[in-house]
Amino acid sequence: MQLIVTLTNQATIIHPLNQQLMLTIQTTGEPDMSDRLALVQDSKNKWQLVEEQLPKKYQKCVLIKAPEYEQKILARCLANEFFEGNHVIPRNLIKDYQSLCQQINQILQAFAIELTAKPKKAPSAKAQHRWQKALAEIPFYVDDFGAKATIYWQKRNELRIEKGARLLPDAPLNKDGSLGFGARFALTLREEQKEKIKDNQTIEDIVLKSVNEVGHLLYFAGTNSWLVLKDENGKTLDEYSRVE
Template sequence: MTIKADLSLTKEKICLQLADNQGTITIFYSGDKSLLVTEPSVYLLFKDNTLKAVGSITDEKLTARTACDTMIQLTLPWDTELEYLVQSLSQTAEEAGIKLSKKATNEKIPANYYNSVTAYQDILLTILEKFGFHLKAKEEPKKPRPAKAQHRWRKEVASIEFYVDDFDCKATIIWQKRNEMLIKKGAQLRKEYELNKDGSVGLDVRMTTQLRTEQEDKIKDFVTTEDIVLKSVNETGLFLYYGGRNGWLVFKDTEGKTIDEWTVVK
C-alpha cells in the first residue's frame, strides 16, 4: 500500500494532508481539547499511546472527559460518514482487547457503507501505526520451529534389528549403511490407505505407490519375497505403511528403544 500525504510539523502537532482529498490527520501532542478544530470530524484520545476514547465532533463542544496526553483528529472525505468510522474504529479497538471509556453504539454499519469505511480505516491505521499508535492487537512473535533432529549412522547400529508391528504392517529393518535401510524378506505391507478430507489421494500415498512399483518384482500379495534396500527411514516408512507416522519413533529394537534414541545427535 502506497499512501501519499503532505506533512507539516510544529511543536504542538503533526498534520498530514492526504492526497486526492482523502482527508486530514492531525496529531496533537497535548491534552488540551481546545486545540481540536470545531468542524465535523472524528477524534481519538490516547494515554501512553493506548487508545482511551473514540468519538465525533459535530458541534463546538467535545464532551469526552478522558484524561489523555495525545489527541488525534480526523477530518474525512465528503463521502465518508463520521459515525460509521467511529463505529468501525470502536469495534476494531474492542476486538484488540482495548477498553474504551467512550465509544460508539453497537449498531451495525450498513452493508453498502461497510467496504468503503473499513478500507478507509485501513489507510488511517497504517499511518497511525507508523507514529506508534496501535488499535489492532499486536501479533505474537512466531516461535521458531525447533531444529530438526539430526541422526548419525555408525557401525554399531548396523548390527541392530529394528521392528515395526503396527498400522497393519510387520517388518524387520536394519540400517546397514548410511544411505541403506534394509527391509528383510517377509515384510507384511499395509494394504489400506486413507484419503484426504476432500476424497483425493495424498502425496504420501502417491509416493508409496511409486516406491512399491519400483520393487513390484519383490512383492506378492503385499508381502516382500526378497530383501529390499531403500535410502532412508522416511522412504522405509512410506514403503511399509504409507507414511504419516515418524519412522524415527516407530522403528524399535527388541527392548523398545527407538531408532531415534540410538542415532540422534545430542
C-alpha cells in the first residue's frame, strides 16, 4: 500500500494513494468533526471511538475521513472490529466496510498505533424466539437503513406494520448489477402489498408472517432484523423473545 504523508506543526496527514480516505494524527487542537470519526487515546493509553465531540483532554487522536463510505455504518463497523460494539450492519456492506477497517488498522500500525481486534466468537446455533401475549402491547421501531416504521408483534405468526411506514426505495444490487435472492423476495412482498403502498410509504396497516418478512419489506433485509426492531428504550425484539 502506497501512502502520501504530509507533516504539519500540529498533525500527520495520511492519504492512501488513489483513495479518498484521509487519516489525521494529532495531539492537540479541536478539529471539526462534522464529516469525520475519531479514535481517541486517553491518559491511560486506552483508545475509544468518538463520533461527535472530542474530549477536552486527550493524548492522541486519529481523525478518519472516508467520503465514499457512510459514516454511521463505518462507526458501527469500527466499534464491532476493535471495541465492544455489537452493531447490525447490512450483509451486502459488511465485506467492504470490514476491509476498510482493516486497512485503517494497517495504516495506523505503521505509525505505532495499535488497535486490538476483538476475538472472534465461535458461530452459535440459530437463535430461537418465542412470542408471548405481553409482546402484543409493545411497539417496536425501525429507524435505520433508509426505512422508518412502527411494528407490533400481535400474534405468533402476525406482525403488523402501522400505516405511514417509510420503505427503503431501491433494492441493493450485487456487484454484477443483478438482484440477489433477498431483494427479489422483498420485491415480491411489495408486489403482494402494492395496494397498501404508495410512493414507498404504507397507506394502510400491513400484516406479515415473520420478522424476516418485515425486514425484507422495509429495507430489503440483509441483516438480522431481530436486532433492528427496538422498543422506545433501545431494547431489541431479540432480547424480549430469545429462548436461551
